[in-house]
Amino acid sequence: MNALELSDKLWNGEIDAPASLATGDLAGAREERNPFVPLGALTEVAAHTAFVSSFANSCVFDTEGGLVMVDTGAPFAARGIHTMIRTWSPARLDTAVYSHGHIDHVFGVPVFEEEAVAEGWAPPRAVAHEAMPARFDRYILTAGYNGVINSRQFGADVPWPTEYRYPDETYRDRLDLDIGGERFELHHARGETDDHTWTYVPGRKVLCTGDLVIWCVPNAGNPQKVQRYAREWSVALREMAGLGAEFLLPGHGLPVAGADRVQTILTDTADLLDHLHDETVRMMNEGASLNTILHEVQAPSHLLEKPYLRPIYDDPEFVVRNVWRLYGGWYDFDPANLKPARSGELGAEVAALAGGVSRLAERARELAAEGQLRLAAHLVEFAAAAAPDDAEVHRARAEVYEARVEAEPALMAKGVFGAAARDSRAKADDGA
Numbered sequence: 001m002n003a004l005e006l007s008d009k010l011w012n013g014e015i016d017a018p019a020s021l022a023t024g025d026l027a028g029a030r031e032e033r034n035p036f037v038p039l040g041a042l043t044e045v046a047a048h049t050a051f052v053s054s055f056a057n058s059c060v061f062d063t064e065g066g067l068v069m070v071d072t073g074a075p076f077a078a079r080g081i082h083t084m085i086r087t088w089s090p091a092r093l094d095t096a097v098y099s100h101g102h103i104d105h106v107f108g109v110p111v112f113e114e115e116a117v118a119e120g121w122a123p124p125r126a127v128a129h130e131a132m133p134a135r136f137d138r139y140i141l142t143a144g145y146n147g148v149i150n151s152r153q154f155g156a157d158v159p160w161p162t163e164y165r166y167p168d169e170t171y172r173d174r175l176d177l178d179i180g181g182e183r184f185e186l187h188h189a190r191g192e193t194d195d196h197t198w199t200y201v202p203g204r205k206v207l208c209t210g211d212l213v214i215w216c217v218p219n220a221g222n223p224q225k226v227q228r229y230a231r232e233w234s235v236a237l238r239e240m241a242g243l244g245a246e247f248l249l250p251g252h253g254l255p256v257a258g259a260d261r262v263q264t265i266l267t268d269t270a271d272l273l274d275h276l277h278d279e280t281v282r283m284m285n286e287g288a289s290l291n292t293i294l295h296e297v298q299a300p301s302h303l304l305e306k307p308y309l310r311p312i313y314d315d316p317e318f319v320v321r322n323v324w325r326l327y328g329g330w331y332d333f334d335p336a337n338l339k340p341a342r343s344g345e346l347g348a349e350v351a352a353l354a355g356g357v358s359r360l361a362e363r364a365r366e367l368a369a370e371g372q373l374r375l376a377a378h379l380v381e382f383a384a385a386a387a388p389d390d391a392e393v394h395r396a397r398a399e400v401y402e403a404r405v406e407a408e409p410a411l412m413a414k415g416v417f418g419a420a421a422r423d424s425r426a427k428a429d430d431g432a
């Protein structure tokens with residue numbers, strides 16, 4: 001089954017998209033496929049137009065002037081993408097457009113440069129938004145931090161790159177490229193990043209969205225990354241919905257064929273972002289605290305049920321936090337948090353009131369057993385802060401977070417809770 005066929009079956013409900021990354025209960029006999037998982041294959045979606053499904057997707061246009069690529073792949077995927085493209089077209093790469101500077105999108109150009117040298121071809125050029133070089137500079141500055149959060153999110157030690165292929169040409173708002181007599185319209189929009197580009201090829205009615213569409217809840221909340229921009233994101237989606245594109249090729253997930261479907265995925269995604277954004281702003285304007293807003297603002301369930309908007313990577317609650325962060329300060333309206341006590345001292349006070357750390361850990365287990373996982377996590381954190389070397393406390397903490405991993409649909413929540421569980425499991429096993 002190629003990417004277009006899988007997209008069609010998910011869209012019409014022949015195959016289910018998972019409601020959660022924990023796919024233990026497949027609810028009956030229907031086949032289930034996570035649209036976020038790459039196929040590792042190239043599909044020709046339209047004449048001279050290919051879609052490479054990889055960790056991050058690449059879109060390739062064969063023109064009279066050579067190949068144009070939108071996105072070039074992750075460090076570990078770039079050679080495989082090049083090999084797949086070479087089974088489809090022998091033409092030299094003329095231009096690579098980076099949809100944004102996330103590392104899964106920008107590591108393919110050197111492979112084509114090596115090839116150009118070997119073949120005696122003119123080298124390819126890389127084009128991107130003008131904010132991208134500062135992003136690469138920041139990635140080099142914060143390589144340690146990014147390594148830490150990536151291993152927490154994905155549960156594996158992945159070294160963070162410190163060398164980047166910077167773009168050769170940048171632009172600010174709009175750039176039209178004429179390549180082989182065809183027009184490639186590059187549009188800047190802040191969304192998942194400050195350096196996002198979406199590309200429209202009017203002669204082919206093909207739209208490359210980058211990560212503004214990823215076949216799950218938009219990654220507008222990511223708890224461990226810099227600011228995202230829900231409102232500008234939705235404005236860009238609505239602008240794209242007005243183009244009449246026949247094909248939508250996303251940064252992750254599957255291609256969408258047919259003007260109606262293209263318009264629907266764009267407007268549904270915009271509706272979800274607008275709801276989270278507008279409700280959060282409304283409550284901020286009324287003076288609500290961050291904690292209240294987090295518990296009051298809910299994503300519309302009819303949107304989360306769409307096969308392309310499942311909360312399996314990011315979480316709508318995290319999007320609310322990023323809207324707060326964009327317009328507000330870091331102060332969450334809880335005065336105790338303005339200048340907090342040391343965690344260990346607070347934990348010790350709470351433990352003393354409760355009758356000891358064992359009682360706190362025990363109550364955390366009881367709450368977890370009742371499904372009160374948010375409360376259980378607070379209590380077990382007090383206990384671990386009060387007694388960081390207590391093996392029994394760490395056993396309880398591991399149990400609480402193992403339950404939270406099971407209960408959460410989104411990879412980002414699973415990643416943070418899973419890392420906490422592994423940490424405490426190791427300390428408990430060491431007899432801490």
Ligand SMILES: [Zn+2]
Nearest residue numbers: 056102104211
């Ligand atoms: Zn991406």
